[in-house]
Amino acid sequence: MSTPTIDETAAPHSAALDAAESGKVELITITLRIRRFNPEEHPDAVWVDYQLTVDPKERVLDAINRVKWEQDGTLTYRRSCAHGVCGSDAMRINGKNRLACKTLIKDVNPEKPITIEAIKGMxxxxxxxxxxxxxxxxxxxxMPFLITKGNAPTRERIQSEEDVQRFEDTTKCILCAACTSSCPVFWNDGQYFGPAAIVNAHRFIFDSRDEGAEQRLEILNDREGVWRCRTTFNCTDACPRGIEVTKAIQEVKRALLTRRY
Amino acid sequence: MATDSIGNVELTDSTPTDATAFLIEPPRKRTKTTAGRRSRTNFEMLAWLFMRLSGIVLVFLVLGHLIIQLVLDGGVSKISFAFVAGRWASPFWQVWDLLMLWLAMLHGANGMRTVINDYAERPNTRFWLKVLLVAATVFTVALGTLVIFTFDPNIS
Structure with a gap:
């Protein structure tokens, strides 16, 4: 007697789910234009086009995976978690640094070939x-680690909500290098620390529990430090975590100025 | 051969050891040693600060200069040797022009230094471009200063 009851409740649910899943899928044909480079074959990089049929709601990473799995197994790229946490798959998609796993195909103008290349400057x-x-x-x-003096407290280091908010934004960094490799100063001068390093310095400089701010500020006061920043905001635009990178760099500059004057 | 490759394992880095591979030239390398040579001066900070402050002052100096020279009292046609001589008779205009000369030249030179740092990749190119820049700046500032202080309205 229980069997039909289950069928009755399960059937409409799965039908609705099927409709929701299948009803909206409209597959489109896209072209991925990938900049391939294999130093064992040729000294120059070449653009190679791959055509495939995808759901535009899928991510660019899904399309790249399909190319590797179904068309050309030699395509090489980094990806790990595929959910915007590990920061492995930062790449230049249609000329902008993004995470392939957080970029939907429908958002990068799939009518035209989607260009994909390695991040610049490295x-x-x-x-x-x-x-x-x-x-x-x-x-x-x-020095992206906690620096303290004296004995460690027996309990946790207490911090107020306000103190956390001071550097909360820069804790979100996943080290994907999208910001640093979008920075024109870094492109031309690889000795520049780059936005990501400054963001991670910011995370500790403004942490009330940390006592190494002076050392870090001294490091970033150097020739290749924060003063090379040209505030072009490329880093802020590129950050897949929405960190206000340029603002963080400016706050480090201000800290350096107000520290002594 | 086997011992060689085993012995080299810890020394080799990511550069390809395959003889058939094309050499990947790293455009630059950030190493522990490059981070080590630290200048311990505030020059970059002071240069950055100077750009902001001199920029603010120059807005007034240059706009004032342009309005006086080109707009007021008949505009550009009034400018002559006598006009300049009359202005430089007053210490106020001497200081104005001197300040404008020094701030504009140093502001511009520092901007050019930044451009050289950004775009000249080879250390030698950087060095000689900066030598050229410093020479041009020192010459212009020195000549301008000399003229302002030794200006003779009765020159024949």
Whole structure:
């Protein structure tokens, strides 16, 4: 007796779900124009077009995955969590730095070929994979860890809500390098710390629990530090986490100015 | 061969060891040593601050200069040797022009220094462009200052 009851309740639900899922899918044909580079084959990079049929509500990463899995297995790129948390798949899509896993195909004008290339300013190793060592070296140089003096407290380090809000924005950084590789100063001068390193310095400089602000400010006061920033806001536009990167850099500049005067 | 590659494992980095591979030239490298040479001066901060402050002052100096020279009292046609001589008889206009000369030249030179830092990639190019810039700046500032202070209205 219980069987029909289950069928009765389950059937309309799944039918509605099916309708919702299948009803709106309108597959379109798109062209991915990917900048391929393989130093073992040719010293120059080439643009290669891939055509595929996709749901425009899918993400660019899904399309790239389909190319790799179904058309050309040699396509090389980084991705890990595929949900905008790990920061692996930052790439230049239609000329803008974005995370492929957070960009929907319908949002990047699929009527025209979608250009995909590696992020700029860093050495391309293969296809969309770049050498991130200089990026992480700049990150390490600002000492992105808690610096304190004296004995550690037996309980947690208490902080007020207000104190957290002071640097909350810059804690959101996932180190995807979208900001740093969109910065024209970084393109031309790889010694510049870059927005990401400054953002992560900001996260500790304005943390009330941290006591290493003076050291970090001194590092960023150098020739390749915050004063190279030209406030072009490319970093703020590029950040997939919506961090106000330029504002953070300006706050570090202001801290440097008000620290002594 | 096997011992070689085992021995080299810790030393090799991401550069391809395959002989058939084309060399990937890293455009620049940020290393631990580059971060180490720290200047310990406030020059960049002071330069940044100077650009803001001199810019504000220059807005008034230059706009005032342009209005006086080109708009008031018949505009550009009134400017002659006598006009300049009359103006420089007053210490006020001497200071005005001197301040404008120094601020504008240093402001512009610092801007050019920034442009060189941004666009000249090779250290040698950077160095010689900056030498040229400093030479041009010092010459212009020195000559201008000399003229303002030694100006002789009775020159024949």
């Amino acid at each position: 050495t391309v190793l293969k296809d969309l994979v770049v050498d991130m060592d200089p990026f992480f070296q700049a990150y390490r140089d600002v």
